[in-house]
Amino acid sequence: MNAPLIWIVFPILVAGVIYTLRNSTRLVKVVGISVCLFLALFAWQIPIGSAIPLGGLRALPTLQLSESLTVFGRQFILTDAGRPVLVIIYLGTALWLIGSTVIDASRLFIPLGLAIAALLTAAISVQPFLYAALLIQMAVLLCVPILSPPGSPVPRGVLRFLVFETLGMILMVFAGWLINRVEINPNDQQLILRTAIMLGLGFLMTMSIFPFSAWIPMVAEVAQPYTAAFVFFTLPEVATLFAFNLFGSSSWILTVPGMINSFLVVGLVMIFGGGFLAIFQDNLGRIFGYAVITEIGLFLVTIGQVLSGAQGAIASDTNLIAQLPLAEFFFALLLPRGLNLAIWALALAIIQSVAKDLNFSAVRGAAFRAPVAVISLCLASFSLAGFPLLAGYPVRAVLGIGIAAQSAVYAALTLVGYFGIIVATLRSIAILVSRKEEETWRISESRAQLFLLGVGGLVLVFTGLFPQFFLSGLNTLFP
Amino acid sequence: MSDVIVSISVILLAITSILMIVITDWRVRIGLLAIQYFGEFFLISLSWPVAMAVSKLVAGWMAGAVLGMALASNPIVPQEEAARQKPANPPARPARRFPILRLHPASIFYLLSALLVGLFALSVTPVVQSWIPEIQSEQVLAGLLLIGMGILQLGFRGDPFSTILGLLTVLSGFEIIYAAVELSTLVAGLLAAINLSLALVGAFLILAPQLREGE
Numbered sequence: 001m002n003a004p005l006i007w008i009v010f011p012i013l014v015a016g017v018i019y020t021l022r023n024s025t026r027l028v029k030v031v032g033i034s035v036c037l038f039l040a041l042f043a044w045q046i047p048i049g050s051a052i053p054l055g056g057l058r059a060l061p062t063l064q065l066s067e068s069l070t071v072f073g074r075q076f077i078l079t080d081a082g083r084p085v086l087v088i089i090y091l092g093t094a095l096w097l098i099g100s101t102v103i104d105a106s107r108l109f110i111p112l113g114l115a116i117a118a119l120l121t122a123a124i125s126v127q128p129f130l131y132a133a134l135l136i137q138m139a140v141l142l143c144v145p146i147l148s149p150p151g152s153p154v155p156r157g158v159l160r161f162l163v164f165e166t167l168g169m170i171l172m173v174f175a176g177w178l179i180n181r182v183e184i185n186p187n188d189q190q191l192i193l194r195t196a197i198m199l200g201l202g203f204l205m206t207m208s209i210f211p212f213s214a215w216i217p218m219v220a221e222v223a224q225p226y227t228a229a230f231v232f233f234t235l236p237e238v239a240t241l242f243a244f245n246l247f248g249s250s251s252w253i254l255t256v257p258g259m260i261n262s263f264l265v266v267g268l269v270m271i272f273g274g275g276f277l278a279i280f281q282d283n284l285g286r287i288f289g290y291a292v293i294t295e296i297g298l299f300l301v302t303i304g305q306v307l308s309g310a311q312g313a314i315a316s317d318t319n320l321i322a323q324l325p326l327a328e329f330f331f332a333l334l335l336p337r338g339l340n341l342a343i344w345a346l347a348l349a350i351i352q353s354v355a356k357d358l359n360f361s362a363v364r365g366a367a368f369r370a371p372v373a374v375i376s377l378c379l380a381s382f383s384l385a386g387f388p389l390l391a392g393y394p395v396r397a398v399l400g401i402g403i404a405a406q407s408a409v410y411a412a413l414t415l416v417g418y419f420g421i422i423v424a425t426l427r428s429i430a431i432l433v434s435r436k437e438e439e440t441w442r443i444s445e446s447r448a449q450l451f452l453l454g455v456g457g458l459v460l461v462f463t464g465l466f467p468q469f470f471l472s473g474l475n476t477l478f479p
Numbered sequence: 480m481s482d483v484i485v486s487i488s489v490i491l492l493a494i495t496s497i498l499m500i501v502i503t504d505w506r507v508r509i510g511l512l513a514i515q516y517f518g519e520f521f522l523i524s525l526s527w528p529v530a531m532a533v534s535k536l537v538a539g540w541m542a543g544a545v546l547g548m549a550l551a552s553n554p555i556v557p558q559e560e561a562a563r564q565k566p567a568n569p570p571a572r573p574a575r576r577f578p579i580l581r582l583h584p585a586s587i588f589y590l591l592s593a594l595l596v597g598l599f600a601l602s603v604t605p606v607v608q609s610w611i612p613e614i615q616s617e618q619v620l621a622g623l624l625l626i627g628m629g630i631l632q633l634g635f636r637g638d639p640f641s642t643i644l645g646l647l648t649v650l651s652g653f654e655i656i657y658a659a660v661e662l663s664t665l666v667a668g669l670l671a672a673i674n675l676s677l678a679l680v681g682a683f684l685i686l687a688p689q690l691r692e693g694e
Binding site for chain 1: 610633637639642645646649650653656657660661663664665666668669670672673676677679680683684687688690
């Protein structure tokens, strides 16, 4: 048996099969979600590379999952150390797919979601890992039908997304070749600079970093919020893993002047700009889009902090993140982020189904018709803005302390950004609860929607109140 | 391969990529795309074995066929094209023999922009060639021309068909340059798959507004 066959080839095959059966919606949901959960469970329980006895008897043969699969001379390698990432990818995808069953999501979402998870797994396992850009591009192409489902006009933001991601892929692939040249001529400063520029531009486009993030609010305004949020969550996550891989294997990149600081500065611009612009939006989807931009900014700040800690650019006692296990911190950031985005997007999808649109004029008074969705939306957005006692707070507090230790101005910019998200949420609440004539309270959410929103909201509050349980859970995942 | 064929390929690529920006008839643009892949094949075969270079030609033609089939079965002509073909109050004009070649003021602007991109590609070619010693100057020139014209097309037109044509053109330019430095079969396969997938996504985007959920 072979690990890449199980976690890459098998889900792609299943996705292909359930795509052909997409009119049997119940079957597609059951198979797609079961396969994701099975793959997550398998990654959690089955070691890669060591023998697993079948049954208790020694006479029975043992099963061993080999780590690598060779395709046209290139290898896909999944090691035992990478199992937590597999758990996160497939468990996260399963949870997103479960959420899609209670809203009016496109029938293509489950097969494409499964295939995207498999392609992103391939992207983080391919060696040399710069081929990952090509696999990420394949995943991007599968994201297009999710963002622009059949029967609706093509949003302009989707075309921009496609253009930026394709140009980013081209730059990344070419930068891969340049990196090989730098390894042969490590003293050629011109070559290093050219490579850094090419890689930087490619990374900006692939991860939708400012100024290439304009498509996010454009798509969030018109697309189905829940399925769009899956794309907003998944692609930057994999691009960040890609960046960590890159900096791990090509540490000379960090010697380029200003490289580390640029992560921090661009991240802060995104947090500040995203939060500030969210204040002036009159569409709940666009506010969500700008909140996603602040989240990407947060990822960049994290990368900047980790790298500056690793380089000793700032004193290790002022960089809390540098003192934490990297994988643990990354997933401590990722899980609340996924939860925030999923609950926010689910609430938006319910409000959209009630109000038919997400413009302020359409959602006026929606709190009277979908009160639980509106409460969940507020919880998720406050959590994403780093409100104390909610899931997003502990990690943002650690990051905030790190930023403030570096510069008070940076810390102030971050605070203004998050304050912008809070103001935008308060504006949304004011619109959502403003009463139209003869509006009465009624719960129009389905039981399944109430259950998912309720559980999600409780987890948001519980994780914020008792972060130690969440972090110790991560400790068991990353022993 | 003789220098004449290489030079003809570069000229062919320049003409097709410029006409793809100027002309609005989708049938002609698909035909130009097919010719463009022919030129790309010749230039890639300078660096790759012919058997491998043919894969680019086949993938490109298949991409064109996919887009062509989607447009042929699309009941609605792209809005921008329809608007250009049928103005609200058409002035009475004598019938022209070659309506495709009729020059609009916008087309003159496109041609001038294309000229600027061409001059830029011409002036940058020696610099890029000094960065990539393995490559021939014709390959660099053709690659940069296609990348520039593709980006120009992406900037000028906002409909799904033109966007996909622009991306395929940029990708063709990149492939000509990248073929000189990378001989991996996996990369060739993945790039061919991306070309085809882009065309499939383009076909989906062209037809999506008319499709019903589940189709």
